[in-house]
Amino acid sequence: MRMRIGVLASGSGTNLQALLDADLGPADIVSVVVNVEGAKALARAEAAGVPARLIRHRDFADRESFDAALVEALRAAGVDLVVLAGFMRILTPVVLDAFPGRIINVHPSLLPAFPGVDAQRQAFEAGVRITGCTVHVVDAGVDTGPILAQAAVPILETDTVVDLQRRVLAVEHQLLPAVVRAIADGRIFPADGRPRLRGPEPDPGAVLACPSLPEPTP
Ligand code: GAR
Numbered sequence: 538m539r540m541r542i543g544v545l546a547s548g549s550g551t552n553l554q555a556l557l558d559a560d561l562g563p564a565d566i567v568s569v570v571v572n573v574e575g576a577k578a579l580a581r582a583e584a585a586g587v588p589a590r591l592i593r594h595r596d597f598a599d600r601e602s603f604d605a606a607l608v609e610a611l612r613a614a615g616v617d618l619v620v621l622a623g624f625m626r627i628l629t630p631v632v633l634d635a636f637p638g639r640i641i642n643v644h645p646s647l648l649p650a651f652p653g654v655d656a657q658r659q660a661f662e663a664g665v666r667i668t669g670c671t672v673h674v675v676d677a678g679v680d681t682g683p684i685l686a687q688a689a690v691p692i693l694e695t696d697t698v699v700d701l702q703r704r705v706l707a708v709e710h711q712l713l714p715a716v717v718r719a720i721a722d723g724r725i726f727p728a729d730g731r732p733r734l735r736g737p738e739p740d741p742g743a744v745l746a747c748p749s750l751p752e753p754t755p
Contacts, residue, residue, distance in 0.1 A: 540564035540721045543616035545607070545624040546571050550578025551706060552622035552643055552713050557585045559714035564721035568614035570607060572626060588614065594626060604631035611636070618727075620717060621675060625654075633677060638728030640675040641720075643713045645705045647671060647687055652680035657702045660692065667691050668701070670709045672716040674727045685725055685732050688712045 542564050546553050556566060569582035569589040582589035590610055597603035608631060611619060619632075621642040633640065646656035648671040651663070660668035669689040676682035688708045692701060719725045725732050 541567045541615050541617045542620055542717065543568040543570065543611045543614055543618070544582075544620045544622050545569075546576065546578035546622045547573045547625040548576055548578065548623045550576065550581045550623065552709055553578050554581050555710035556620065556622065556714050556717060557581065557587070559718070561714065562718050562721050564618075564717060568611060568616055570610050572603075572624070578623070600627070600629050601631050604629045607632055608635040618717070618720060620713070622713065627679060628675060630677065633675065638674060641672055641685065641716065641727060642675050642680070642682070643709050644671045644673065644680050645702070645709065647689065648673060648680055648684060657705055658698050661696070661698045661701055665692065668705065670705055670712055672712055674732065683727070683730070683732055685727060686712055686716045686719075 540563060542556075542561070544553050544556060544566055546569065553569065566587050569578065569587050571579040571589065571591050572594045574591060574593060579589050579591055592603070592606050592610060594603045597606065612635070617639065619636050619640040621640065624642070628640070644652070644656060646652070646660055647667070647669045650665070651659040651668070657668065667689050669687055671684055671687045673680070673684045674682040688711070690701070690705050690708055716725065720727060
């Protein structure tokens with residue numbers, strides 16, 4: 538049985554694009570839902586021939602009714618795993634309970650450091666020398682769920698916030714598809730209390746608890 542992936546996005550959708558371009562093994566992206574009109578993610582899904590819908594959170598009276606519409610769309614597409622790829626809404630139990638342990642998110646910091654919005658700027662302003670990105674299971678908190686994988690990105694002396702955002706994003710584009718693939722292959726079980734990759738450990742110098750990343754393109 539192939540794993541059916543639903544992706545939720547709010548913005549430019551470059552992580553969605555990375556998923557669309559990747560070899561996800563026994564998994565297919567079967568549905569994309571975007572909550573912001575004009576978000577480039579919608580056009581990316583359409584260009585890839587993936588069924589895509591705009592469900593505007595602004596059209597709903599409260600978070601729960603918006604979330605109920607999300608659940609309806611994801612269930613109608615027969616989704617097994619929900620991937621938040623730059624989805625800027627906090628999910629309520631309406632969605633969390635519909636897909637228990639089966640919603641993952643990519644966040645642009647080494648959680649639990651710098652949760653919430655503008656994580657790269659938070660790291661930059663805190664003066665840390667290493668930040669990165671995290672893929673984690675979504676729970677009821679903000680960026681608090683069990684960590685599946687992380688990749689480190691050094692902050693260089695010459696970096697501006699924009700440079701840092703760009704370099705973190707490039708690593709997200711490798712990490713997120715690698716984690717989705719590992720889940721589809723049965724090498725990570727997101728519903729475990731403390732999920733860990735089964736299989737060979739990656740190079741600890743560059744990557745922390747991360748599924749085997751492809752070599753960066755030169
Ligand atoms: C990414 O950096 C993602 O990690 C971040 O939004 C950006 C979306 O970019 N998500 C969050 O901050 C969620 N807390 P994209 O639309 O180009 O994929």
